Amino acid sequence: MRLTRAVPLRTTPTVSVVVPCHNYGHFLPDAVSSALDQPGLDLEVVVVDDASTDDSADVARRLAARDDRVRVLVHRANRGHIATYNDGLAEARGDYVVLLSADDLLTPGSLTRSVALLERHPAVTLAYGAPVSFTGTPPVPTTRVTGWSLWPGRTWLRRVCATARNPIVNPEAVLRRSVLDEVGGYDPRHPFAADLLLWMQAARRGDVGRVNGAHQALYRVHGQNMTTTDFAGVLTNQRTVHAAFEELFADGADDDLRRTARRAIATEAVREARMAQAAGDRATLDGLADLALTAYPSITGTRGWRALHRHPSGPASALERRVLTSSHALRWSARSRRWRLVGT
Helix, strand or coil: EEEECCCCCCCCCEEEEEEEEEECCHHHHHHHHHHHHHCCCCEEEEEEEEECCHHHHHHHHHHHHHHEEEEECCCCCCHHHHHHHHHHHHHCCCEEEEEECCEECCCHCCCCCCCCHHHHHHEEEEEEEEEEECCCCCCCCCCCCCCEECCCHHHHHHHHHCCCCCCCCCCCHHHHHHHHHHHCCCCCCCCCCCHHHHHHHHHHHCEEEEEEEEEEEECCCCCCCCHHCHHHHHHHHHHHHHHHHHCCCCCCCCCHHHHHHHHHHHHHHHHHHHHHHCCCCHHEEEEEHHHHHHHHHHHHHHHHHHHHHHHHCCCCHHHHHHHHHHHHHHHHHHHHHHHHCCCC
């Protein structure tokens, strides 16, 4: 990774913000407004309503009537999130593209900051920054940039493989349009991890950049989030991540990175299996253990695997359960701190 000084945007590139919406009409005006609040850019916003049963389509049309930078597509029948994303992206005319869910927000000037990095470094295919999660009233974001981080794509991809986790929430990511066209958009065969797969595909085609210091997006956490309803569950998450990595490396290239990812997936599956064991969730325990073996058969030689099978009916004592829970929390806290600081 190379740290470099941020420089102001000196061009006026075109940027397309695609806003998929399903029954989020009450959030839509704020999302669209946040996308338009980006100085120094030639902007367009494409709202795609996926056959909402609320007033989302009407709200979107009113927003378009007030600002000619806003266009609206309405699905007559519900097509699901991946088709909605790709339909909007197919309409995008910009040199750079952003996907902003209707319940999330971009921070003031976030696209200007990301596009400045992309314009300065033509080899960068993907730029992102730090998002902030919130419930209720959106927080006041920090907009001061402290610098840029630049990775060769393979270096960034190696870091992602080493943890087998997605370092990008989504609304803070800006993708070069030419790369999106080359990749072909979000892969409908991997609906639960299509974003992770897209970021990794971009990293295979060029460098990756990060805007440091500033908050680049606000991610709303509420009971209707897709990630907290349709796709909940550790086992489902681990399986979808594994499938995304297998798709990425299906061409036989980068076998070393594929082995790194498989080992990371297996290691994480064993750790989560220990938590399922502590909770007495035998079905999740068995599923995670099977996934670990499938991804990386040599996992059976690790200390984590041996610990998992030392007490097949659960941890040996209440003390072990407390230690397990504490170590799990500390590990996630350390990961979170590193992610906020360096982006991986």
